[in-house]
Amino acid sequence: MTATRLTALLTAFRPGDEALGASELARRTGVPKSSVHRLAGHLAAQRLLERDGGTFRLGLKLFEIGQLATRQRGLVDAARPYLADLREATRNTVHLAVLEGTEVVYLDIVRGPDAPALPSRIGGRFPAHATAVGKAILAFSPEPVLDKVIAAGLRRVGPRTITAPGLLRRHLAKVRADGLAQEREESGVGVICVAGPLLDRFGTPRAAISLSGWSNRVRAERVAPAVRTTALTLSRALS
Structure with a gap:
């Protein structure tokens, strides 16, 4: 499912990771590299990921969402x-x-x-x-x-x-x-x-x-x- 793959990409980042390339994201998630490029592009368009040359880093939008979740509790x-x-x-x-x-x-x-x-x-x-x-x-x-x-x-x-x-x-x-x-x-x-x-x-x-x-x-x-x-x-x- 697309939602499962998108979640896998976002949760592939670990503490200390600055940016990850498509190959590393594919290795960590098991998602084909071609699909990683396509899905990461969608996430970047929504500011959930940010492009950094040929790599991706977590976007500030995730931080905003996380802050909202904490405050709601x-x-x-x-x-x-x-x-x-x-x-x-x-x-x-x-x-x-x-x-x-x-x-x-x-x-x-x-x-x-x-x-x-x-x-x-x-x-x-x-x-x-x-x-x-x-x-x-x-x-x-x-x-x-x-x-x-x-x-x-x-x-x-x-x-x-x-x-x-x-x-x-x-x-x-x-x-x-x-x-x-x-x-x-x-x-x-x-x-x-x-x-x-x-x-x-x-x-x-x-x-x-x-x-x-x-x-x-x-x-x-x-x-x-x-x-x-x-x-x-x-x-x-x-x-």
Whole structure:
């Protein structure tokens, strides 16, 4: 289908890509090179791609659409003051993320001066099972959502990533009982995160916030009350 091929072209770009030629787009998508030229031309005409000599780069129109999607959710604008307060109180990095498929997508990041340099970026994705925000959402999600994540494979991301389905299920049961999720070096070396879900009035997770810092500096039990309070207060504000 044409829509599938157009989507494949747009999602072929990865973090760090400046521009891609037709040959590379064909290699990454499996779309014939002749079709790549034709479809990329259509996307360029709509400003979803931009021509750069013989290559293509993502167009600013995509950024505009992305900003609209974020604002429609109302999450970023509503959450930003709370994220900023949590960052100021802890001097560590605070994330706001939602679950999409088997991954979390970061909607906002407020970086702290005492936190490690993290690979997360606004609009970036990360495997849900390897993040505190992902586990905070999965713990309160319907069973089929977790089944989908497990079926996709629990690949190892950090030195302590949970890769066994049974262990992940037991871990999420504890998260559900505690109301908070933690991960220590599951998403990367030397990183600890504590996350709380943003629940609607029916108890369904809408998103999650997390605080991330150095595993040898941040004590989860000390920052957990601040994360819990922020998540609960923001959940009420969104409801």
